[in-house]
Amino acid sequence: xxxxxxxxxxxxxxxxxxxxxxxxxxxxxxxxxxxxxxxxxxxxxxxxxxxxxxxxxxxxxxxxxxxxxxxxxxxxxxxxxxxxxxxxxxxxxxxxxxxxxxxxxxxxxxxxxxxxxxxxxxxxxxx
Numbered sequence: 294x295x296x297x298x299x300x301x302x303x304x305x306x307x308x309x310x311x312x313x314x315x316x317x318x319x320x321x322x323x324x325x326x327x328x329x330x331x332x333x334x335x336x337x338x339x340x341x342x343x344x345x346x347x348x349x350x351x352x353x354x355x356x357x358x359x360x361x362x363x364x365x366x367x368x369x370x371x372x373x374x375x376x377x378x379x380x381x382x383x384x385x386x387x388x389x390x391x392x393x394x395x396x397x398x399x400x401x402x403x404x405x406x407x408x409x410x411x412x413x414x415x416x417x418x419x420x
């Protein structure tokens with residue numbers, strides 16, 4: 294469980310890093326809080342942070358449940374792929390939002406694997 298916990302903490306640290314980037318973009322592009330619109334680059338940075346938050350809400354419980362009931366190593370590796378995917382998403386979305394697909398897939402696919410495999414595995418144990 295230590296590896297799983299470490300990967301979850303790294304994903305949360307990544308989210309904090311993305312929040313810091315949003316704060317910097319606010320200053321650079323003069324977007325005063327609480328505004329969430331303004332300069333295009335700020336808006337992209339903000340969307341990366343918010344999209345990451347939306348996915349973390351699903352990822353973290355999936356990792357914990359999968360790790361406890363199925364395979365802790367697979368849960369940790371899936372989380373690591375998610376983290377890589379988020380960095381790819383950040384880079385591609387900031388360059389051109391239309392090129393975000395690879396980063397998004399690297400983020401959503403690990404979640405879907407944990408979710409669907411976890412449901413199947415738990416359902417077969419219950420039945």
